[in-house]
Amino acid sequence: MGKITGFMEFRRLSEHSLPVAERLKNYQEFIPRLSDQQTSVQGSRCMDCGIPFCTTGCPVNNIIPDWNDLVYRGNWKQALDVLHSTNNFPEFTGRICPAPCEAACTLTINDDAVGIKSIEHAIIDKGWEEGWVTPQPAQTKSGKRIAVVGSGPAGLACAQQLARVGHDVVVFEKNDRIGGLLRYGIPDFKLEKSHIDRRIEQMRAEGVEFRVEQHIGVQVSAQKLKDEFDAVVLTGGAEQPRDLPVPGRELQGVHFAMEFLPQQNRVVAGDVVPDQIKATGKHVVVIGGGDTGSDCVGTSNRQGAASVTQFEVMPRPPEQENKPLIWPYWPMKLRTSSSHDEGCHRDWAVATKELTGNNGKVEKLHAVRVEWKDGKMQEVPGSEIEMKADLVLLAMGFVSPVPQILEAFGVEKDGRGNAKAVTDGAGYYQTSVDKVFAAGDMRRGQSLVVWAIREGRQAARAVDEYLMGSSSLPL
Incomplete structure (x- = not known):
């Protein structure tokens, strides 16, 4: 593969980032894709390694060596087709996936991994630039109607797959815009929302219907969905945050991250947010x-x-992983994000003990250093x-999905509060309730966007098999 x-x-x-002083002035993306020539050279680094562990390291099993080779040889459109064969939304993963594929790259054993994520980013961006990404409506209709609850990456992937094999799909979203945690959980400087909007337009052209401000179990009853649709797929996010039980x-001034982040996304989108939670001029402490x-x-x-300080209760990870011990699995090592480079004091093995203030407002954080012995946390005197x-x-x-939706459908939960459903064997992705399926964070708990896309795609095949007896969708 490659040269x-x-x-x-x-x-x-690596992809070039705009200078910190420049990118802090706005909420726009600041990592442009590699040029065609640069991408071709990076694709040429893909080894003929025999067993492409990158493919198994990738949750959607992207056929990485093939599109590396195609880009190296200048066959960009074919590379896009190969990329889309396993991943509905590579513009999402090419921007926000942590790239477990690169950790599994054979070359990373004793060298720098192939820049798989940057190549993926370049392929899909060029595809949009050239007009190669077009709707793929079904040629025939099945007459079956499917409700997808949640419009994050799992719901969108599931809906698109089902629509392309002829089902009538309606996506229900509790917020005012489609996109789930892609829309309101990820800052625009990491993922501009225009990427979501053009996929929505593509999916509308493929026959998907989107309904916003439809909170299932609140504005719309679960029974109504079960009555009106041949199948229901629950694909909401794991939105129940882990709290901090301290005095x-x-x-x-003490807020969950998901109270803070969505507000800024709404402002960037042009909304007016009364009493917005803002960090302007404040000493900010991020716990986690x-x-x-x-x-x-x-x-x-x-x-x-x-000022911005970030605490983590776990010990500081090593600068470099023990590759002979870890490869090809995801390593535990120190990771510094672009946001950290923009200005942040980081500290590890710190546990918050108390928050104090005056007139009902937080002013100080009291913490203690901790150490881990025999798997137990102990405070350092x-x-x-x-x-x-x-x-x-x-x-x-996040500890689990918001429980109300699962309770509205009467779905059995697993020990962590997620919808209980297996991913293999008979009845995969089916819940304990007839014709109700679950995928993504709703089923597996907090996870990556790439896992959500994988489960959405697989759940679509499970629903198709359930309704039609067999399926032509990929597993």
């Missing part, structure tokens, strides 16, 4: 070291925070920390 000696001749070229949690916390950091800096905190953002992950 036989390409991995020895060429170094990995002072009730003070003003993952991607959501990083998004809070980037947004706070753009709003003009006086004499390590107390006190710092200014005008805005505290809780970004400690």
Whole structure:
């Protein structure tokens, strides 16, 4: 695949980012795609490794060596077709996926991995530029009607697959715009919403109907959906956040990340948000070291925070993973995001003990350093920390879907509060309720956009088989 000696001749070229001072002025994306020539050279680095672990490292099983080779040889349209054969929305994953495929690349054993994510980004962006991404409406209709609840990546992937084999699909979204957590959970500087909008237009042309401000179990009864549709697929996000049960949690200025982030997305979209939670001029503390916390950091800096600090309760990861021990699996190592580069003090092994303030508003955060022994967290004596905190953002992950929707359908839950449904064997993706399916975060819990797309695609095949007895959709 690629050029036989390409991995020895060429170094990995990462995508260029605009300077920090420039990108902090707005909420636009700041990582342009590689040029055609640069992408071709990067594609040439793909080794003829025999067993492409990158494909198994990728949750949607992208056929990565094939489109690397096609880009190297200048066959861009064919590369796009191969990319779309496994991934409905590569413009999403090419921007916000952490690229577990690159961690599994054979070349990464003793060198820099092939720049798979940047190549994917370039292929799909060129596809849109050239007008190659067009609607694919079904030639015949099945007469079956399917409701998809939730319009995030799992719901959109499921709906598009089902529409393309002739089913009438209606997507229900509780918010005022389509996109789920893609729309209101990810900042625009990481994913501009125009990418969602043009996919929605493509899907409308393929026959998908979208209904917004339709909160199932609140504005629309679950029974109504079961009565009116031949199948229902639950694809909502894991939106139940993990809370911080410490004294002072009730003070003003302490918010979940998903109270803070969506408001700025709405403002960028042109909405007026009364009493918007803003970091302007404030000392911001973000609790939680993952991607959501990083998004809070980037947004706070753009709003003009006086300072931004991010705490993580787990120990600081190593700078480099132990490749012989870990490869080809996802490594635990220190990851620094573009938002961290924009200005942030980071600290690890810190546990918040209390929040204090005056007149009902938070002013200080009190914490202590911790260490982990025998899998248990212990406080380090004499390590107390006190710092200014005008805005505290809780970004400690999500524990489950909001339970009301599962309860509205009477769906059995697993031990973590997700919809209980298996992904293989008979009745895969089916819940305990007849003709009700579940996929994405609704079934597996908080996860990556690429896992959501995978499960949405697989659930679409499961529904198609359930309704028609067999399916031509890929598994």
